[in-house]
Amino acid sequence: MKAEDLPEVIAFLIFFAVSMLVTVTVWHRPAYIVLLVGSCGVVLLGLRHGFTGPELGRMFVAGALQAVPVVIIVSLIGMLTGVWKAGGVIPALMNWSFDFIRPQGFLLTIFLLTTMVAMLLGTATGTFSTIGIVLAGVGAVMDIPYPIVVGAIVSGAFVGDRGSPLSSTVNLIAAMSGCDVRDFLRHLWTTGAPGLVLTAVFYFVLDQVYSQEALNVTVIENFRVLIVSHFRLSPWLLLPPALLAVLAVARVPAQYNILTVLLGSAAVCGFVQGLTLLDIGSAAVFGYQQVVGTKEAARFISGGGLLPLIPILITLFAATGFNGLLEGTGITRLVLAQFLEDVFGPAQLLKLTVAISAAVLMITSNQAVSIVVPARMLRDKLQDTGASELALARAIADSGGVLAAVVPWSTAALTPALLLGTKVYAFIPYAMFCWLQPLVELTFLRCGRYARTSAAVVNQTR
Template sequence: MKKEMKFSIAIIPLVVMIVVMAITVIKLEQGPHIPLIVGTIVAALVAWRSGFKWKEIEEAMYKGIRLALPAVVIIMLIGLTIGAWIGGGIVATMIYFGLKMITPSLFLVTMVIICAVVSLAIGSSWSTMGTIGVAGMGIGLSMGIPAPMVAGAIISGAYFGDKMSPLSDTTNLASGLTNTDLFVHIRHMLFTTIPAFVITLIVFAILGRNFGENRIDSTKIDQTVQVLQDSFVLSPFLLIIPVLVIVLVAKKVPAIPALIVGITLGFLAQIVVQGDSISEAVSALQSGYVIDTGNKMVDDLFNRGGLDSMMYTVSMAIVAMTFGGILENTGMLEAIVKQILKVAKSAKGLVVSTVVSCFATNASCSEQYISIIIPSRMYAKAYREKGLHSKNLSRALEDGGTLTSVFIPWNTCGVFIFGTLGVHAFEYAPYAVLNFTVPLISIIFAITGLTMTKWTESEIIALQKEEEAKLNG
């Protein structure tokens, strides 16, 4: 006999998953997939012991996977876009003109902007920090700027792009798992992210005044610019492609058609502008762009993209949603959320709880993706019951999940940054201005009600019909 889940029982799979995640990611330095599978097995056993039949448990997993499918499609298109845009010289052109902006007096501000531009172009904070960030650290240190300060500027810029780029996997996960249109999600994030970005620029402009008189060592930048000129046909006309995608977004064209346009034009640019063969252009779409310039920074940045590169994220989303599907459809999440909602009784308290839960998940699960996936399923129903539009949830997930991952030294993001930039999380934390300002603004908006949007009655009816059709189809 099935019975209502008790909190003490429902929490078991989550606790087991967190413990196994901590051991696997921190101690064994492996990925999050296996801990999620272990959590799924424990959740299935708990559900079975609570009276659920195996067919019901299996269907619960499939329901979870179905909810992830829109995000999976977008993520695969992102891989194609990155491959096409790198092969077509679009990313190289954006980086080239970005590097030309560097000036000694505004180095920190410039690093924020360049990292933001690059991350927006490629949708990856890690690739940005591992390439432009590494060069920026060397230049900043040669100017006598403290390493934590330079790292903070790089991280702030990189995560602005990671959060706001339609090519970012975390951005697509947050929108897809909450059933929010990708560009509706991005536009709603502007309210918390743009003010934080402005504050970030002001802070680094003030800090940078102390170092403006130092001479900049531009050797690394000159080398990078030269390699880009030697390896790609660089033209401002190539910037028309990302601009066109932005225009399509502004015209409210759905994400998939807009991305397909960008992919097609990038593919053609690689053949027509860069002079590559059709075979090479197809290869860039499938397995990513390949280049060997002898410049490690350039090679690391441009050897990426393609459909194959997204299979890690796709498989993780599917595995995570089997876990989330059992928790949600057997009443375990409901039992957990009931305990949380005893504290978060209002809409404002719900958003604050979401942001805090995302940070707590980053700390306990040590993985940025999980901080979006698990809370997205925990709070979806509560947001609906309080009449809050799903874009409020998707924004809170990114504000509290994507950005706060850098503050946890044992989180994969904190570990990556330490290994790449050579600065510990506790050292750069005060200078990662964007990353702590956005969650604070998000909480302030929740408390004051600013930019909080509610569903209209017609939207709720339409959404219910759409979800029923997905689950039954």
Template sequence: MESSKKREINIWWALLPLVFMIVSMFGAVYFLELAPHIPLMIGTAIAALVAYYHGFSWEEIEEMMYKGIKLALPAIIIIILVGLVIGAWIGGGVVATMIYYGLKIITPSMFLVTICIICGIVSLAIGSSWSTMATVGVAGMGIGLSMDIPAGMIAGAVISGSYFGDKMSPLSDTTNLAAGLTGTNLFDHIKHMFYTTIPGLIIALIAYFFIGHRFSGAHLDMDKINAINAGMEQNFILSPWLLMIPAAVILLVAFKVPAVPALVAGILLGFGAQIWVQGDSILNAATTLQSGYVMESKNELLSELFNKGGLESMFFTISMTIVAMTFGGILEYSGMLTAIITIILKFARNTGSLIAATIASCFATNATCSEQYISIVVPSRMYIKAYLDKGLHPKNLSRALEDGGTLTSVFIPWNTCGVFIFATLGVHAYEYGPFAILNYVIPFISILYGYIGFKIVKMTDEEKDYYTQKAAG
């Protein structure tokens, strides 16, 4: 594009699409309880008008949107595979097996620690904090409340575990978005997050250990646990051997097999387990991959837990990603993001302040745009050039996006995550906030690392050239 033929977009014009999008997002999500797609499209339309007013042709604006979508294509491919994995693993009995054996280790004094770990394992396996909270989390709330543990504490432990697994799972949509939008290899991104996420989990578990000991004399309602386990035994063949399927995918990852073939292996193994272990037909197993697993049960919790997955379950996330990237594409390639980031970077002169600014921007996006995905999409395009200019590897940015975007969404009551948690667990953000320990500890760890330079990866000259070209689309 011939920038000399266009007028430079100043900060006030650049903020206009964001303001329109934020206002419409707040009204749509908070008051009308709608999905974020339409507000994003409104923001896209305003951004297009601003770009057109400043001299860009419609053909150029279309090209900006296409380039934005192109950046998200690797993540979209992974998201599609994730839906297939979830369906295959539920149909093959893998998820049920993990939950079954996990519930057998619950004790009253260790309840908060245990439910956090179980939620972490399930979320790690299926890649979804929401699905974990809506299923295992709901079960955990009932069990914990029966032992007179305060609802805020239970919800906080459930959220910490669920978001640990969501953040670290190669099946998670937010994990794939953060990696894909920054051009980072998925498993390099996950490995880099270990340095902030594992310490955060350890701190959370230690806190839950000491908090939980005050409930050591509580009564454990085994009827609820037995009802869940009985339902799974009735509908699935449960065997420890099924745990070899997720173990195989983890092993492939450990041997640095790329994400796509590793996920395909997980799909094939789950597909085979549904046919040869669960005794289902090839038609039903194939239908599970397309539409998700369907289980008829009088137990609403079991139905909620297992009636999900499949390619079609990912359409919402895919469509949202595409719409968000059309918005982000216009903001970036028209120069609007440059106008905004120039102001911010005046205060981010070193690595620590840059990471702090990234995390603060993610939190602000969660608060203003009310949507977790947008808190990853928009800051990823805002900051990628700044990281590259400072010679910082893009995986530093992808980690900061997750530390600041994925995790902090739960603290905003009107964010879709806060709304979902209240609707699902029945606990307000101000009640569970102090106990969602992992979610607020990790952002501070990430900022601390930035200032002291711990596990901050620099690029070689060859890497800088490669990632600069990749970021340019």
């Protein structure tokens, strides 16, 4: 597409963004509806500007195929969750966790605990599917609004996703920005530490509001009776989550890690609970469907499985296919090129990096794309201004890297909503780390706190 097509393209993207916002947050309809309709809109634009139908079809398919690795991981997590629930792994962990519940500082505790586990595992999704589900179940017995509990878990998970040496997000940002990952990890905490402290203060304040009557002993006892009556509790049930953590620390690729744990979990749960292969297969595909106790209890003891994930999987394919059309037709390049025309100083360019990463995330609903696109476009231009690759990497990490969890139609937000059993728009306001981090980054940029190249530092001191 050409520069004269920009007004038409901008009008389409604004209409798309507004439609997505209304569809997801007001009408509460799946994001893939807008993504598929938006893809049809891009196809019409492409046909108007000289692209053929087969060309546009190949663009969509090529983009959609990029989702396959993520689809495999998300599918395996859903199956693992179903098996863990049917086999008593998650109920057992919840039951044992009840002994450590204290209403004072509960939100701060689960934020810090989730942060530590996420730093160890290096994956937000893995954190949600392990400690996240357990803490969410424990939080259900507290008289604290459940979306706040989920928000604290999501915040902690994304501290690790942003700052763990094992995080694929960290390694992707470092690779695309051209900086050493060890230097990048050290530089990340110049803004990460203030964001972490401010988030901890936020949950501490909320704890003061809700801690007075947060612990409902009767509900806890009812949960425990329910769990003990439906499952045989055994120390063997600790083996699957322990294996998941060990393989994650050993940096086994996520899909092989989860598949190994899934097979091991099937054996352990079959042995402990006496489940047949049919029971395990049903839980993996359809989820654990046992109706138990109250509706609240059923939400955490039942669930999981592959089929309930179908909306997320469709969203993944639709989002990456839509992005394939945007890149293939040149829309992404055309729009972003206009932003770069009047940018001169390094701080201004870094602020623009934050804005571009966030905008790409909102349009494509894909965290990886929001990292790759600004890194590719701005890396050489930023070096010409005297800013270091570390500055570019940090700006991306503090924008698209964390905002993915609070864009309602992104996979990073849909996954915890499904795994933890809440509406995506309900927990988003309370995922405070993800909101604060871009603000901390912009504040640092305004104060001139960013990494510079050696030559730029020498020139500045003369």
